[in-house]
Amino acid sequence: MIATACLFAAPQRLSQAGRTVRPGSRALVVRALAVPDQYGYVMASVALTTALVQWQAIRVAIARKKVGLSYPKMIAEGDSEEARVFNCTQRSHQNTLEYFTGVVAMQALLGLQYPVVAAAAGTAWTLARVAYTLGYSTGDPSKRGPGAIASGLIHVLLILGTGVTGVRIATGL
Numbered sequence: 001m002i003a004t005a006c007l008f009a010a011p012q013r014l015s016q017a018g019r020t021v022r023p024g025s026r027a028l029v030v031r032a033l034a035v036p037d038q039y040g041y042v043m044a045s046v047a048l049t050t051a052l053v054q055w056q057a058i059r060v061a062i063a064r065k066k067v068g069l070s071y072p073k074m075i076a077e078g079d080s081e082e083a084r085v086f087n088c089t090q091r092s093h094q095n096t097l098e099y100f101t102g103v104v105a106m107q108a109l110l111g112l113q114y115p116v117v118a119a120a121a122g123t124a125w126t127l128a129r130v131a132y133t134l135g136y137s138t139g140d141p142s143k144r145g146p147g148a149i150a151s152g153l154i155h156v157l158l159i160l161g162t163g164v165t166g167v168r169i170a171t172g173l
């Protein structure tokens with residue numbers, strides 16, 4: 001368990017254990033947040049999920065150079081192979097970003113209670129998104145299907161798992 005020491009500059013009066021702390025002095029308030037030992041797995045899975053979107057961004061930059069599309073244009077005009085590949089590569093990154101924040105937040109929150117489950121779900125989602133990216137980036141959107149379905153399913157399971165766990169913690173059920 002890691003006790004998190006929060007150092008507060010006490011701009012206003014801060015009572016600590018009944019004593020009033022003078023304005024401007026520093027008060028150490030220790031609040032214990034029970035973080036399970038295996039939370040390190042969650043940290044690693046969140047890092048992996050973040051590395052995914054970085055990898056996708058690099059792929060978009062490479063495809064952008066190939067098609068010769070200047071900033072700030074987001075979509076290549078025309079129906080050439082390069083334009084199609086760029087637009088699909090761009091969408092594989094943009095679509096992933098549409099779900100990235102929720103997936104990272106749910107890994108971090110669910111991980112407080114079930115670190116291994118949360119890390120496994122986050123890693124599985126990331127791998128599904130790799131498949132999504134590689135399929136989409138062929139220039140044929142239908143090839144994103146398997147990765148999309150897998151990530152979509154995991155996404156729903158993360159939503160249900162985080163929501164139910166939250167209610168159970170709040171209600172003591």
Ligand SMILES: CCCCC/C=C\C\C=C/C=C/C=C/[C@@H](SC[C@H](NC(=O)CC[C@H](N)C(=O)O)C(=O)NCC(=O)O)[C@@H](O)CCCC(=O)O
Nearest residue numbers: 091092095098099103144148149150151152153155156159
């Ligand atoms: C709570 C109850 C829910 C019930 C659902 C039950 C089971 C779910 C099972 C399978 C779900 C499959 C969904 C597949 C696509 S859904 C296909 C996806 N579409 C979207 O994300 C829609 C919004 C997007 N901006 C768009 O314009 O298409 C897409 O690939 N779009 C192409 C693009 O943006 O370029 C996924 O991308 C959803 C995203 C979820 C995720 O990956 O985190």
